[in-house]
Amino acid sequence: MLIAISLAISASKSSQRPRNHAVLIAQNRSAPTVSVDVTNADSAGNDHRLVWAKLDQVHEKHPDMVLIHGKSPKDAEKIASLWARNRNVPQIGFAPDWAKHGRAAPFKRNDEVLDIMPRGVIHFPGTGINDNLADKAKKLGIPVWRSGGA
Numbered sequence: 001m002l003i004a005i006s007l008a009i010s011a012s013k014s015s016q017r018p019r020n021h022a023v024l025i026a027q028n029r030s031a032p033t034v035s036v037d038v039t040n041a042d043s044a045g046n047d048h049r050l051v052w053a054k055l056d057q058v059h060e061k062h063p064d065m066v067l068i069h070g071k072s073p074k075d076a077e078k079i080a081s082l083w084a085r086n087r088n089v090p091q092i093g094f095a096p097d098w099a100k101h102g103r104a105a106p107f108k109r110n111d112e113v114l115d116i117m118p119r120g121v122i123h124f125p126g127t128g129i130n131d132n133l134a135d136k137a138k139k140l141g142i143p144v145w146r147s148g149g150a
Helices: 048-061 075-087 098-115 129-139
Strands: 002-009 020-028 035-040 065-070 092-095 121-123 142-144
Touching: 048 075, 065 075, 075 092, 075 129, 092 121
Parallel strands: 002 035, 035 121, 065 092, 121 142
Antiparallel strands: 002 020, 020 065
8 A cells, every 4th residue: 555745845935936845655455555645845855854754753663664756955855765775675676757737737646546546645734736636536536634824
């Protein structure tokens, strides 16, 4: 089954659009599956304590998890990758295919995640990409547990 964690990092103080960084956690099919959609406004996604605490919480319940992330060399995905290396958790990069899908790439990636049918989504609202994942999960009958934003 799948535990998915999507960490979205707001763009810098410039007028750039927010970037989406997905961290997906897969695990053994015999364990429950949860999707966690974490969005940060400003610095929460760069807060290694917050990211590590969330990942530790999930790992405590699902010690056989595998971290799948969007392969970003910085921000929350990099923090999650370092967490996995430190905790000896297997990890797999799962980047949006920008060349193939252009701007739709993160949304197509969301579809691929949901094709695995996680058993639940924990959603921290923030970006349209994360909201898209939560909305599509709900339509598929996957429970979505909404939490406050970062």
